[in-house]
Amino acid sequence: MNNKKIALYVTGSIAAYKSLTLARLLVKNGNDVRVVMSGGAQQFVTPLAFQTLTKNFVFTDTFDEKDANEITHIDIATWADISIVAPATANTIAKLANGIGDNAVTTTLLATPSTKVIVPAMNNNMWDNPATQRNIQQIEADGCKIIYPTSGFLAEGYEAKGRMIEPDEIIERLESMVEQNNRLAGKKMIVTAGGTREAIDPVRYISNNSSGKMGYAIARAAMNAGADVTLISSSETQHINGNVNVINVSSANEMKSAIEDNFNDADALVMAAAVSDYTPATYSEQKIKKNGDELDIHLVKTPDILKELSKIKDNQFVVGFAAETQNLLDNAKQKLAKKKLDLLLANDVSNKAIGFNSDNNQVSFIDETGVFKKSDVESKDKIANELIDIISERID
Secondary structure, eight states: OOSOEEEEEEOSSTTHHHHHHHHHHHHHTTOEEEEEEOTTGGGTSOHHHHHHHHSSOOBOOTTOOSOTTSOHHHHHHHHOSEEEEEEEOHHHHHHHHTTOOOSHHHHHHHTOOSEEEEEEOOOHHHHHSHHHHHHHHHHHHTTOEEOOOEEEEOTTSSEEEEEOOOHHHHHHHHHHHHHHTTTTTTOEEEEEESBOOEEEETTEEEOOOOOSHHHHHHHHHHHHTTOEEEEEEOOSSOOOOTTSEEEEOOSHHHHHHHHHHHHTTOSEEEEOSBOOSEEESSOOSSOOOOOSSOOOOOEEEOOOHHHHHHHHOSSOEEEEEEEESSSHHHHHHHHHHHTTOSEEEEEETTSTTTSTTOSEEOOEEEETTEEEEEOOSEEHHHHHHHHHHHHHHHOO
């Protein structure tokens, strides 16, 4: 990403030191960077440091007007091609979610019509707080793009989620966002996410450990590429931009019906959900009471959704996932052929670093020629962007 006008907003987190490197990388890539800092940010790094790196005046006070011919915060807001908030504190995110403009950062962002990219950084308890999660959901629904925090060593001295990702990875994500813009415009895509739940009685069910993170990352990447996205999800813990049409389901049969309702009009389907292979043969309308040391539940196969879709597939580009614990590539290649898929992503879920619930993944991309690409161990968002690159090249 180069030759862009970029407004970099720095707020009061210890991660502000990383923003110096981010500013340097943006300038090095040929971008014109203007920095806006909150009072809290100035407790960690100085405006002079950013001014030295960017060769531009750093805006820190809404009422500090350097030029009588312009209103500085409006000028920066309308000047920027892209606005990046890195680090974005829980406080700043809350203000953005509720339209509060009480400092140089939030006032300028309120007046910004162009793309806003939010890079959160905070303690894990602050990140997990329901209010923060509601605010993230709100600003995403309002059109902000979120580069989610990762797990790592926090300022508090322990490992947890909330750490701002590294500047070089932020640059990489920004490039993907810019390059993918409108690549799938006019295309309709279905993405599935989460592990289905097969009810035993009103309080119990059979399921698996899938969090839905991979499916949601793919839905976000497809939306960023301009696609009209329908997300069919059994996950109740993930959130997505309001521009994505979300259909909530629970069981394999519900997921199958939702896909079939939308499949004929779709250009592509990415089946990232972990669909349960078996479901109870009978459902108890009342809670099964504990009686004896054993309980026998008779299970029957759930519908093979991809196999059924292969019978009605027209020109849709269909992508499957193979989550395996052994014989990864052999099992994946068999699945590709058996279900007549255009592309399959295989991953080893026995590896806890890249398995269910992890923020990272590692996949092998497989088509009829075999493995044509293997990712590094990297974020699910990055893998989602790689997948969208491939789909956008092959979908026609």
